[in-house]
Amino acid sequence: MSRNLVRTIAVAGATALTLSMVACSSDGGDAGDASSSIDCSAFSSYGDLSGTEVSVYTAIVSPEADPYIESFKAFESCTGATIVYEGDKAFSEQISVRVQGGNAPDIAFVPQPGMLQTLVATGEAVAAPAETESNVDEYFSEDWKAYGTVDGTFYAAPLGASVKSLVWYSPQAFADNGYEVPTTWDELMTLTEQIAADHNDGLTKPWCAGFGDGASTGWVGTDWIEDVLLRTAGGETYDQWTSHEIPFNDPAVVDAFDTTGAILKNDDYVNGGLGDHKTISSTAFVDAGLPILDGTCYLHRQASFYANSWPEGTTVGPDGDVWAFYLPATDPDQAKPVVGGGDFALAFSDRPEVQAFQTYLASADWANERAKATTAGGAVSANKGLDTDLLTNEVDKLSVEMLTDDKTVFRFDGSDLMPSAVGAGTFWTAMVDWTTEDKSSEEVTTQVESTWPA
Amino acid sequence: MAEKFGQMLLAIVVLVAVVGVLLFLASLARGKRGDVVRSLFFVGPTIVLVAVGLVWPTILTIVQSLRGASGSGALSFTNFATIFTRDDLRQSIGNTAIWVLLVPLLAIAIGLLYAIIVDRTPIEAFAKTLIFLPMAISMVGASVIWKFVYEYKPTLAPQIGLLNQVLKSLGFETQQFLVNGPWNNLFLIIVMIWIQAGFAMTVLSAAIKAIPDEIIEAAKIDGASGWSLFRFITLPSIRSTLVMVLTTIAIAALKVFDIVRTMTGGNFGTSVVANDFYSASFTQNQPGLGSALAVLLFVLVSPIIIYNVKQLREAY
Helix, strand or coil: CHHHHHHHHHHHHHHHHHHHHHHHHHHCHHHHHHHHHCCHHHHHHHCCCCCCEEEEEECCCCCCHHHHHHHCHHHHHHHCCEEEEEECCCHHHHHHHHHHCCCCCCEEEECCHHHHHHHHHCCCCECCCHHHHHHHHHHCCHHHHHHCEECCEECCEEEEEEECCEEEECHHHHHHHCCCCCCCHHHHHHHHHHHHHHCCCCCCEEECCCCEECECCCHHHHHHHHHHHHHHCHHHHHHHHHCCCCCCCCHHHHHHHHHHHHHHCCCCCCCCCCCCHHHCCCCEHHHHCHHHCCCCEEEEECCHHHHHHCCCCCCECCCCCEEEEECCCCCCCCCEEEEEEEEEEEECCCCHHHHHHHHHHCCHHHHHHHHHHCCCCCCCCCCCCCCHHHCCCHHHHHHHHHHHCCCEEEEECHHHHCCHHHHHHHHHHHHHHHHHCCCCHHHHHHHHHHCCCC | CHHHHHHHHHHHHHHHHHHHHHHHHHHHCCCCCHHHHHHHHHHHHHHHHHHHHHHHHHHHHHHHHCCCCCCCCCCCCHHHHHHHHCHHHHHHHHHHHHHHHHHHHHHHHHHHHHHHHHCCCCCHHHHHHHHHHHHHCCHHHHHHHHHHHHCCCCCCCCCCCHHHHHHHHCCCCCCCCCCCCCHHHHHHHHHHHHHHHHHHHHHHHHHHHCCCHHHHHHHHHCCCCHHHHHHHHHHHHCHHHHHHHHHHHHHHHHCCCHHHHHHCCCCCCCCCHHHHHHHHHHHCCCHHHHHHHHHHHHHHHHHHHHHHHHHHHHHC
8 A cells, every 4th residue: 555655656746747847848949949840730630739648558668669759759749748658578467457457558559469359358448539540541451450450340550560471691691602592482491401411510500590588488489380371371271270260280280380390390400509409499589590690500580670689780781791581482473471460559548639649650650750760670560651761771671562562461470369378378388399399290289279268 | 866766755755744643643542442542553554454465365366266267257166177187287286396395305404404514613604605695686686697507509519508518528418407307497496495595504503503502512421422413402402493494495485486487487397386377367368277376376385384383383
């Protein structure tokens, strides 16, 4: 009780201070500068929101959060509203506690459609206003809108996106060895064999992989399976699998596990510079690709956001130290399967300033503001209004290209669509058991199937 | 900075004011029943806080554990059935049992042996400081340190981990200490023992020093020495302290969470009940199952606490 009291006092104090700071800055010189550089005409439809506050709760912490906070500035200075940004690494554990405890933020950036459904099911979330929905209709494709929709009601506009179907490599190492970027799955496997044959020193392997991420260990493996399944079985089977219309241990899925296992469970092919295939689950995913730099591995399948994991001074680009190619499809003439992720802005309040902010986040203006503010990379969005010239990062450009390609068959990260008991539980552990305990594909998929919530 | 400091100051002032008002109200009570009223003013807040913060949540947790995996369904025992039928959860219970068995026994054995060895030697203070130091490190900090000690690299590559470098220098293959089961459990348990042995040593050493010199002298005159002195004089004299240390460490081992979470995340067959409880409740969205695991922990800890309290009552 005393702690609550302290918190109440602290919050009250903080609010008072923030308010006084806002009051100061509005008549100070800052506002003048801001209004001269920002064109406020785009914000006129939001009206005057002076003195209001919108709290935002996200999993994105500094330094990744800085471009977000920066991108809200235009909205803040033109409408007068204050965005209170709170980044928390424990977001996914804390958000339902806060919502159920009656302490929901105005807007939460939800990173998974599955979690979105859970949060909507609490009854505390509010449907998106018509203005937000019309923005989403205008700037996003139907499937992206569908991920923010629960039971036919549209709740949350997509924010950022990431592309997972990428293989990182060193253009220099490829050139030195005369390797070419593969365009089909068969070519990828031939290249893998080639590298294994060329570098037979016991330490160098074609691939490096790492599933380790503390208590979330295993999610990298689920991405592998999803990427391969979308290639070997197609979008329809993928959808049936994520929605449990076919069992988790369907032959198509077992087949995808085996196809993946041909790389990940072959000690001749993994784990470059790190040991045998049993090291995959104990290697942190952020470190797993680094052997590319010292030449002990050549290929590393990881999402677009891996661009930020390279050590300081590494240039990322087609002619840089590291670059990425599209994880090839089995038959690239037919379709271009892409697995990706994204986050969504879910509101728990329908105050006018919250709705205005929601609408702003769904607009092309915001996507471009964020692109301008993001200098280190990571400003990918499925927003069609995004001006790709604003993207400074090569990987971002590549990702947006992949997302907007007409041949692209996009699917959301499957484990994020499944119930969290599976998607953040047994599917993860299955990937660990599959690699470290050498359990068979049938064994682990059947294990997951048995834990699917009724 | 100044803002935070101001808030803290305000909080302290408010706290002092509240306590002051309570004390003032208590002092108003006079007469025959004054003592009762006054004591109520002091005990009352505690009773309220325990009820609101401990008893009520316990009841809610028990109810939630009986309402299916979601914690909001119909009354049933499905969660407890799940715990005892799912392979991974059964393994967690088994692992927890290993922790409760090994940590107190080994920590006490090491602590006791150490206390006896360094007793009345010239370097006693220094030696005790050495083994007590790990107590000052948080569980998470200790886990991070030991993770580096166990770090694995292939035998051919340069080593980072101390233990694997030793193996490599001796001509052995390097090992994945945290991955290869079931031994990885043992390597996690070592971390807890490393932390708890200092606590056991300190308390037991104090108990040994509290044995009156006359008793030891009398025993020596009677011909006791070495082992028999330890077996018939020292051990019975420190029995109640031993039980207290044993139960304290056993409870800590039952609740172990930080070490497992930090070092393996519960993977590779090292999960324990507390870790599964956290994962089920907060990452897998199965609060009912999480509550059931919490209730299981509660049931397992209770007999140890009851035994502990009984022992303390008999001792004093």
